[in-house]
Amino acid sequence: MEHTEPHSTEPEMANRQGAAQRPNGAQGKICQFKLVLLGESAVGKSSLVLRFVKGQFHEYQESTIGAAFLTQTVCLDDTTVKFEIWDTAGQERYHSLAPMYYRGAQAAIVVYDITNQDTFGRAKTWVKELQRQASPTIVIALAGNKQDLANKRMVEYEEAQTYAEENGLLFMETSAKTALNVNDIFLAIAKKLPKYDQNQGQSGQGQGRRLAEGDQGAKTPGNCCK
Amino acid sequence: MSESSEGEDVRELFVQDGVLLFSATASFINFVKSVGTLMITEYVDNRRFVEWKPIDVTVDSDIQDQEWAVVNTVERRVRTLSGNVLPEHKNRSKYLRINFEEIKSFRISDKSRRLTFNDGKTEQICTYLFQHGNCEHLVGFLKTLVKTVPSRRDKHLFIILNMNDPERERIDKSFAELNVCNDSNYVWNIWNFQERPVVTTLEAFAKITDLVYRVPQHREMDDDVKEILNKSITEYQHTSTTLSNGEYEVIDCVSDLPNRRDFPRGRALCSEQWNGVQDQEGRIEDSECLKLIIFQGGIVPSLRQEVWKYLLDYYPWNSTHSDRQKLILQKSDEYFSMKLQWKTMTKTQEDNFTDYKERKTQIEKDVTRTDRTIDFYAGDNNPNLQVLNDILMTYVMYNFDLGYVQGMSDLLSPILHLMQSEVDAFWCFVGFMNQLSANFDADQVGMKEQLSNLHTLLAFIDPELATYLDNHDSGNMFFCFRWLLVWFKRELSEEDCMSFWEVMWTGFPCENFHLLVCCAILDQEKQSIIGNNYGFTEILKHINELSGQLNIEKILNDAQGIFYQIKESDRLTDVIRVLLGLPVLYNSSLDNHETSPFVISIETSNESSNHPPECSVDDVRISPEEIQFEKSISSNFI
Numbered sequence: 001m002e003h004t005e006p007h008s009t010e011p012e013m014a015n016r017q018g019a020a021q022r023p024n025g026a027q028g029k030i031c032q033f034k035l036v037l038l039g040e041s042a043v044g045k046s047s048l049v050l051r052f053v054k055g056q057f058h059e060y061q062e063s064t065i066g067a068a069f070l071t072q073t074v075c076l077d078d079t080t081v082k083f084e085i086w087d088t089a090g091q092e093r094y095h096s097l098a099p100m101y102y103r104g105a106q107a108a109i110v111v112y113d114i115t116n117q118d119t120f121g122r123a124k125t126w127v128k129e130l131q132r133q134a135s136p137t138i139v140i141a142l143a144g145n146k147q148d149l150a151n152k153r154m155v156e157y158e159e160a161q162t163y164a165e166e167n168g169l170l171f172m173e174t175s176a177k178t179a180l181n182v183n184d185i186f187l188a189i190a191k192k193l194p195k196y197d198q199n200q201g202q203s204g205q206g207q208g209r210r211l212a213e214g215d216q217g218a219k220t221p222g223n224c225c226k
Numbered sequence: 227m228s229e230s231s232e233g234e235d236v237r238e239l240f241v242q243d244g245v246l247l248f249s250a251t252a253s254f255i256n257f258v259k260s261v262g263t264l265m266i267t268e269y270v271d272n273r274r275f276v277e278w279k280p281i282d283v284t285v286d287s288d289i290q291d292q293e294w295a296v297v298n299t300v301e302r303r304v305r306t307l308s309g310n311v312l313p314e315h316k317n318r319s320k321y322l323r324i325n326f327e328e329i330k331s332f333r334i335s336d337k338s339r340r341l342t343f344n345d346g347k348t349e350q351i352c353t354y355l356f357q358h359g360n361c362e363h364l365v366g367f368l369k370t371l372v373k374t375v376p377s378r379r380d381k382h383l384f385i386i387l388n389m390n391d392p393e394r395e396r397i398d399k400s401f402a403e404l405n406v407c408n409d410s411n412y413v414w415n416i417w418n419f420q421e422r423p424v425v426t427t428l429e430a431f432a433k434i435t436d437l438v439y440r441v442p443q444h445r446e447m448d449d450d451v452k453e454i455l456n457k458s459i460t461e462y463q464h465t466s467t468t469l470s471n472g473e474y475e476v477i478d479c480v481s482d483l484p485n486r487r488d489f490p491r492g493r494a495l496c497s498e499q500w501n502g503v504q505d506q507e508g509r510i511e512d513s514e515c516l517k518l519i520i521f522q523g524g525i526v527p528s529l530r531q532e533v534w535k536y537l538l539d540y541y542p543w544n545s546t547h548s549d550r551q552k553l554i555l556q557k558s559d560e561y562f563s564m565k566l567q568w569k570t571m572t573k574t575q576e577d578n579f580t581d582y583k584e585r586k587t588q589i590e591k592d593v594t595r596t597d598r599t600i601d602f603y604a605g606d607n608n609p610n611l612q613v614l615n616d617i618l619m620t621y622v623m624y625n626f627d628l629g630y631v632q633g634m635s636d637l638l639s640p641i642l643h644l645m646q647s648e649v650d651a652f653w654c655f656v657g658f659m660n661q662l663s664a665n666f667d668a669d670q671v672g673m674k675e676q677l678s679n680l681h682t683l684l685a686f687i688d689p690e691l692a693t694y695l696d697n698h699d700s701g702n703m704f705f706c707f708r709w710l711l712v713w714f715k716r717e718l719s720e721e722d723c724m725s726f727w728e729v730m731w732t733g734f735p736c737e738n739f740h741l742l743v744c745c746a747i748l749d750q751e752k753q754s755i756i757g758n759n760y761g762f763t764e765i766l767k768h769i770n771e772l773s774g775q776l777n778i779e780k781i782l783n784d785a786q787g788i789f790y791q792i793k794e795s796d797r798l799t800d801v802i803r804v805l806l807g808l809p810v811l812y813n814s815s816l817d818n819h820e821t822s823p824f825v826i827s828i829e830t831s832n833e834s835s836n837h838p839p840e841c842s843v844d845d846v847r848i849s850p851e852e853i854q855f856e857k858s859i860s861s862n863f864i
């Protein structure tokens with residue numbers, strides 16, 4: 001079952017090939033970021049990625065085994081941001097594999113299901129683990145997914161928001177089904193990430209996976225997108 | 227892509243006008259949809275580029291959608307120059323230059339009017355449209371400079387075997403060790419020379435690379451290549467002895483295994499054969515012979531439901547009709563009493579039994595998203611989903627320690643579909659899980675072991691590929707995780723999956739045959755992986771995307787071929803014998819397996835091929851904490 005996107009907050013998506021074609025031809029920067037999705041099984045990690053990358057939703061999205069890797073490119077002001085997205089398997093049994101995927105990630109989306117309190121508890125554990133183990137500069141976003149099922153809500157918006165504020169996380173309630181806030185959460189992350197222009201680097205496009213790291217100069221306000 | 231610096235001496239080797247820049251990365255966005263001149267150039271330092279320079283005619287952005295527009299101001303011009311050093315290169319800085327080294331592949335489309343260069347990652351570098359005629363002149367010329375092979379998956383895509391590729395360099399370096407056997411059909415044993423022959427022409431390299439990279443079954447060689455090679459040979463010596471003078475690293479990409487033979491699939495086991503092997507009372511006398519038939523050709527679909535019960539240890543092979551009738555009753559009772567155990571669990575009991583509740587929730591989550599595209603499980607409130615759920619729940623009671631782990635519903639689904647009976651499906655599933663339970667260990671030990679065994683086998687069969695993976699963060703073989711966890715369930719259609727599993731269940735021709743199946747697929751994908759210079763992410767993506775693309779007959783054929791190549795190899799080690807369940811000879815100790823004789827490295831102190839490097843991403847800056855952390859991960863994982 002597929003739902004078309006009913007919704008207005010579309011970022012300027014670059015075309016599939018990732019070549020950012022800008023009408024008025026301003027020279028843009030290109031940044032590439034590694035982003036990992038974590039969270040309890042069946043909270044909708046794969047569904048969020050599928051919505052963001054392909055604009056689709058599958059009611060019966062199959063569970064993830066191992067991990068999946070996808071990319072999406074978005075244009076943000078004068079910058080082309082390419083996300084390298086790692087979608088992981090949620091079940092606790094596969095927890096020991098997660099570090100392989102979040103190592104070196106510049107951003108993470110920790111997902112829970114607003115209709116299931118346990119998944120929120122699990123999300124908090126993920127946040128703690130990331131804060132302890134992942135790159136210290138990692139940008140973490142918390143996504144309360146399945147917002148379309150708000151009538152079955154078990155996690156209050158305020159509760160999650162307070163938690164997010166206390167921990168310095170971006171926070172949004174999302175719905176992979178209706179597309180609510182899906183692009184927005186990725187864009188919000190893109191805005192928060194330090195930008196470093198790959199075209200000016202020696203390495204050329206697509207070389208370094210962790211360009212932003214260790215490059216303190218990149219974090220000066222002049223280099224950041226608003 | 228880079229902007230050129232000025233004042234370099236440059237030769238234009240090839241020039242074509244009227245080429246429209248159709249797409250490019252952001253820094254050349256100003257020139258997209260502009261027409262210009264495309265050139266192949268060579269600089270004094272021998273670096274070569276594909277360059278494009280715009281002329282001052284820009285296509286109106288209104289007609290961008292028409293892909294390209296004819297601009298009449300440009301004359302058609304195609305010429306090939308040689309030795310023409312241009313005086314003016316003042317403006318080269320504006321050019322869109324792509325170093326040959328950057329181009330990993332190119333794709334020709336739109337009746338040869340469109341040419342796209344790719345960097346071998348997931349991106350394209352740029353696309354050109356040829357307004358006058360097509361790109362064939364250019365591509366033809368390009369092919370004289372670089373060696374290309376068409377992609378197996380996409381006939382319009384050409385993968386460049388780059389001169390500067392490490393593989394290429396090794397081929398260059400190891401050229402000295404190559405020799406041609408007299409048997410023109412099969413070659414490439416490793417030889418060593420004492421003197422390095424001088425090889426001058428690019429073309430010779432190209433041909434050698436071509437041969438080395440070609441899949442084993444089509445190894446044939448033109449006479450002129452033989453000639454080139456023979457000229458270069460001064461003296462040789464077989465490698466499996468040793469390398470005498472430490473000048474060159476032995477090219478380890480050329481396997482010295484025996485020729486791969488073909489094992490076409492046989493006929494599927496049919497009713498006549500099946501009935502023929504049973505005695506009056508229904509015993510199956512020669513189960514090994516039956517398994518061999520199944521191994522070679524599978525089972526006709528109408529017979530599967532019955533034969534699977536034997537293959538999955540539900541029915542004993544030597545049971546009689548009446549034995550089985552008794553067995554069915556007894557197993558049915560046993561099943562329902564276990565089912566009753568969880569069915570009668572109260573809410574309070576559940577709440578006080580966290581482990582149980584976790585398993586139950588996970589089953590519910592997975593059942594609703596298992597194979598819902600197959601009719602048997604499709605639609606809301608499909609009763610078969612309830613059966614799937616009940617079997618998995620009962621399995622939790624049957625084997626609480628293992629419980630339920632994601633992936634198990636995938637294993638059960640085809641079995642239930644085939645059996646159409648809850649009890650039969652349960653007991654067959656039990657048999658399957660007995661074989662695969664290690665895949666679901668809490669600490670992933672079983673999976674790690676298999677992945678590591680897979681690496682060991684691959685390093686034996688195809689050291690080049692194994693080394694490549696090691697050097698690209700993929701020596702842990704993690705990209706094969708899904709293949710192994712659910713035995714290719716996610717990669718194959720239901721029908722193919724059934725055919726595949728039943729072949730695996732026969733236990734022929736050796737233990738761990740599924741790992742050889744992995745090797746067969748990797749062998750098939752080697753060209754794409756190495757040719758595109760894929761790293762950890764690209765490899766995983768590429769492997770995941772094979773889902774739905776695998777030809778199971780070919781893979782089984784190849785895997786069987788590989789098995790005999792290993793078995794008949796004269797450098798077979800005990801480790802490999804043990805892995806494949808072959809008898810270990812001469813009581814030799816298992817300890818000195820690590821360095822197989824064929825991976826010989828001189829000067830370089832290579833790590834043993836069994837130990838993938840922890841991290842080798844060059845262009846990445848890593849903080850000390852991270853290195854520490856990565857170490858802890860790899861020691862946990864590997």
Ligand SMILES: Nc1nc2c(ncn2[C@@H]2O[C@H](COP(=O)(O)OP(=O)(O)OP(=O)(O)O)[C@@H](O)[C@H]2O)c(=O)[nH]1
Nearest residue numbers: 041042043044045046047059064090146175176177
């Ligand atoms: N109503 C609703 N259902 C959703 C939403 N997002 C996901 N789902 C459903 O939730 C189920 C699980 O979604 P997945 O995307 O597979 O979850 P996951 O987090 O990737 O799960 P694992 O791969 O097991 O870790 C699927 O049946 C989805 O259709 C949502 O926003 N709203």
Ligand SMILES: [Mg+2]
Nearest residue numbers: 045046063064
């Ligand atoms: Mg998933």
